[in-house]
Structure formats: structure tokens, C-alpha cells
Amino acid sequence: xxxxxxxxxxxxxxxxxxxxxxxxxxxxxxxxxxxxxxxxxxxxxxxxxxxxxxxxxxxxxxxxxxxxxxxxxxxxxxxxxxxxxxxxxxxxxxxxxxxxxxxxxxxxxxxxxxxxxxxxxxxxxxxxxxxxxxxxxxxxx
Numbered sequence: 001x002x003x004x005x006x007x008x009x010x011x012x013x014x015x016x017x018x019x020x021x022x023x024x025x026x027x028x029x030x031x032x033x034x035x036x037x038x039x040x041x042x043x044x045x046x047x048x049x050x051x052x053x054x055x056x057x058x059x060x061x062x063x064x065x066x067x068x069x070x071x072x073x074x075x076x077x078x079x080x081x082x083x084x085x086x087x088x089x090x091x092x093x094x095x096x097x098x099x100x101x102x103x104x105x106x107x108x109x110x111x112x113x114x115x116x117x118x119x120x121x122x123x124x125x126x127x128x129x130x131x132x133x134x135x136x137x138x139x140x141x
Contacts, residue, residue, distance in 0.1 A: 037127065038095035038114050040069060044087040044133075048109070055080055058110055059089045068110040070098070073131050077118035078141035083133045093117035093129030 040061055045068065048056035055073040071091045073080060083089070091114045099111035118139030120128040131138045 036095055037092065037129075039090075039092045040071075040114055041088070041090045042069070044083055044085055044089050046085070047083060057083065057089060059091075070108045070110040070113045071117060071131060072113050072115040073117055073139065074115075077139045080131070080138045081133050081136050087134050088132075090132040091117040091129065093131075 040059065042059040042061035044057055045060045046058035048058065048070075050056075053075050055071075055075060057071040057073070058068050059071055060068050071089060093114045093116040096113050096115065097111065098105070098108035098113045100107050114129075116126065117129040117131040119130075119141065120126045130140065
């Protein structure tokens with residue numbers, strides 16, 4: 001789904017078949033703010049530089065080149081395997097439209113992120129998430 005600088009459509013779903021994410025929900029999302037939980041699958045297209053103990057991955061979730069989302073993983077919740085471009089990625093966590101800076105957080109190059117993709121240290125206060133790289137579960141320490 002193509003987007004503009006002010007809006008980006010993201011597909012959420014459960015099945016990735018031939019590079020296409022079959023949607024359960026199609027959300028049209030506007031400026032930077034928390035939206036809801038997300039469960040996203042796709043293909044790794046870029047690994048961004050490590051930033052303060054967080055791994056940043058660009059994941060293609062649709063057929064178009066700009067159908068991407070950024071996964072942000074906090075390494076204090078466990079190591080992650082080396083991920084090569086083309087790796088199958090899956091994450092469940094908090095979805096945030098991030099196409100504008102908010103406080104000290106910069107905009108995401110992809111305009112949207114999924115973070116909190118690890119076990120919650122306090123499940124009563126915040127739901128746990130997870131990340132998988134080529135079927136290897138991460139973030140459960």
C-alpha cells in the first residue's frame with residue numbers, strides 16, 4: 001500500500017505468501033503516535049546501525065518497495081542471531097506511526113515501527129511481545 005509523507009497504510013496479518021502479507025486489518029495511519037499491538041511478518045531488507053543497545057531492522061511487508069516497517073529490538077532481553085538480508089522476520093509488539101520526530105526520538109525511515117518485541121518485565125503493566133528471525137524466537141529472557 002503506497003503512502004504519502006503524511007500518511008502510510010500498513011498491512012497487519014498472519015500469513016506471508018510469496019512476499020505478500022494477507023491482511024487481517026488494514027489501517028490508514030497518520031502522524032507519530034502509538035496505535036495498537038501489531039503482529040507483522042515480512043522479509044529483512046536492511047539492518048540499521050545499532051543505536052543505544054537496540055537493533056533496528058527494515059522489513060518489507062508488501063509487494064511494493066515502500067511497503068516497509070521498522071522493527072526495534074532491545075538487546076537487554078536476549079541476543080539475536082545474525083540476520084542476513086532476505087531473512088524471514090516476524091514480530092509482535094507495539095505499533096507506532098513514526099513519520100515525524102517525537103521528543104528525542106527521530107522519525108523512522110519507514111514511517112512506522114513495531115517495538116516492545118520482547119518479554120515484558122512486568123506483564124501486569126505491559127503485554128509481552130516477541131521477534132523471530134528465520135524461525136528463531138528472540139526476546140524471551
